[in-house]
Amino acid sequence: MSFATPFMISGINIALPMIGAEFGASAILLTWLSTSYTLASAVFLLPFGKLADIYGRKRIFLAGTGLYTVASLLCALVHSTEMLLITRVIQGIGAGMVFATSTAILTSVYPPSERGKVLGINVAAVYLGTSVGPFLGGVMVEAWGWQSVFLANVPLGLATVALTVTRVQGEWVGSPGDTFDLAGSAVYGVAVVALMTGFSQLPAVRGAWLILAGLVAAAVFVVRQGRIAHPVLELRLFRGNRVFILSNLAALANYAATSSVAFLLSLYLQYIKALTPREAGVVLIAQPIVQCLFSPLAGRLSDRIEARVVASTGMAFTAIGLTMLTLLGEGTSQAYVIVCLLVLGLGFGIFSSPNTNAIMGSVERRYYGVASSMVGTMRVFGQMLSMGTTMILFALYIGQAQITPAYYDRFLVSTRTAFAIAAVLCALGILASLARGRAHALEGPTPAGAR
Structure with a gap:
C-alpha cells in the first residue's frame, strides 16, 4: 500500500482536467476531489492509530486496505461529481487506517539500528508510486479514461491483503488493556x-x-x-519531548510547503504549456524519481548521523526548489521546470525518512500506533493546508470560473503566489528541524505477537 496510495494520488492529479471536462467542474470543485480524500484521512488517522495500539496494528492495516480497495472500485463506477466526492471520502478513511499502522508495524519489527534504513526503503516505495503515477496515469487516462486510475488500485489492494495474510506472521498490540x-x-x-x-x-x-x-x-x-x-492522543508525548514536537512540526511545514506542487504543475503544464496528460506526467515524474533514489540513502544516514542534520539539509534543497518555481510564466521552458522538480525531489528525498526515524525513535513502543498516526496526521494536515492555500488563492484570483485562456494570467499569478508562500513555510520548517536537538531511540523492536 506504500506504493498504491501515492500512485493513485499522483495519477488523479493528471486526470483532473479530464474529470473537470466530463462533469463541468470548476477549479475549486476539482480541488475538492483531492481535498475530500485528504480530509477524511486526517479525521480518522489518530483514532485508528489508537485502535491499532489496542486491538492490533496488522488487523487495522488489513481492514483499511480492504476498505480502500472497495472504495477505489466505487470511484470508477460513479457518474457524477457528488458521488465521486463521497467515494473519495470512503477511500480516504481506508487510507487513514493504512497510514496509521504501516510505519508502526515497521518500527515494531526492526531494531533502532536498522530503523532508518527500513523507513527509507518504505518511503522509496511511496516515491516509486508517486513516480510512475504521473506517467502511467497519463497513459491510462488517454487510453481508457480517468476511471482507469482508480481501477488500477483494485488488484494492488487485493495483492496487499493476500501477502499480509500469508506472509506477515503475528500481531503487534501496544496497549491491549486500554479503552477507546x-x-x-x-x-x-x-x-x-x-x-x-x-x-x-x-x-x-x-x-x-x-x-x-x-x-x-x-x-x-x-x-x-x-x-x-486512556486518551486517543497521549499528551505526555508532548511534555518535555522536544524531538517529538519539533520533528512533527518540521514534517507539517514540509508537507504544507510541497503537497500542492504536483497539482499546480499538472494544471500549469496542461493548460499553459498545452501538454497532453501523458506528456505532463513525463515531466512530473522527475521529482519522485529523485526522491525514490535518495530516500534509502538518507534513511541509512539517519542511523549514523543526527536526523536534524540530514533532514534540515533536505529542507534547504526543498526551499531552493520552491523559490525557483516562483519564476514560472508562459514562456518558462520545460527544462527549467524539470530542474526545479529535480531539486525538490532531492530535498524531500533527504528529509522524509530521517525525520520519521526521529519521531518514531523518540517514543516508547507502546505508543508506536499513536506516533505512526501522528506522522500520517502531519502529512495529511500539511496536505490540507497546502491545498487549502491553493483553494483560497484560486478563489481570490479566479473565483468559480473554469480555467480558460481568459483566466490564464490570473492562474499564473495565483500559482506563483502559492509557491512563494510554500518557500516561506519551508524556511520555517528548517528552523524547527534544526532546533529539535539530538534524537535517541527509546526501545528496541516489539517481538511478533507481543500483547
Missing part, C-alpha cells in the same frame, strides 16, 4: 473538519466562523485528553 475514547474521537473529527473546511473557505466570513468553531472543538479535545485515563 469514542467521544473524544468525535470531538477531534469535528475540530479537523471545521478547521480545514473553514480554512478552505477563506476569505469568506463563514470560513472564519468555521475556524473559530474548530479551535473551540480542538480546545475541548485537548482538555478531555488530559483528564481521561
